[in-house]
Amino acid sequence: MKYRRQRRIQPKLSAIPRRKSEDGIYRSLYQLSVEKKRLQQELSDLQDRSEVIQQRLSAIEGQLGKLEADVKQLGDPSATQSAVHPPQNKTSENRPETPSKSDADMNTFMVDY
Numbered sequence: 668m669k670y671r672r673q674r675r676i677q678p679k680l681s682a683i684p685r686r687k688s689e690d691g692i693y694r695s696l697y698q699l700s701v702e703k704k705r706l707q708q709e710l711s712d713l714q715d716r717s718e719v720i721q722q723r724l725s726a727i728e729g730q731l732g733k734l735e736a737d738v739k740q741l742g743d744p745s746a747t748q749s750a751v752h753p754p755q756n757k758t759s760e761n762r763p764e765t766p767s768k769s770d771a772d773m774n775t776f777m778v779d780y
Contacts, residue, residue, distance in 0.1 A: 678702070 676706070
């Protein structure tokens with residue numbers, strides 16, 4: 668798995684250095700509060716996204732488990748035979764014991780394979 672290199676979040680810098688004044692301090696307070704709100708919102712969005720991803724991973728794990736069980740069931744010939752086709756009793760087939768006149772004129776044979 669390829670991870671992105673994490674970089675440190677840099678504060679926004681002004682092109683021109685500000686002199687220390689009351690206005691400049693209030694401006695810095697405002698900028699920091701805006702950045703704080705933005706980062707908190709980004710963190711909240713990441714947590715929501717993480718929750719959605721975890722739910723999807725759980726759903727995928729469940730589907731994988733069901734499909735693996737299906738593969739195992741299909742791979743076991745005795746389980747497949749009994750589940751799909753119940754065993755037949757070959758001695759009691761659906762044919763009359765005494766042949767009728769039309770059956771006596773025909774020559775038939777059964778092939779089991």
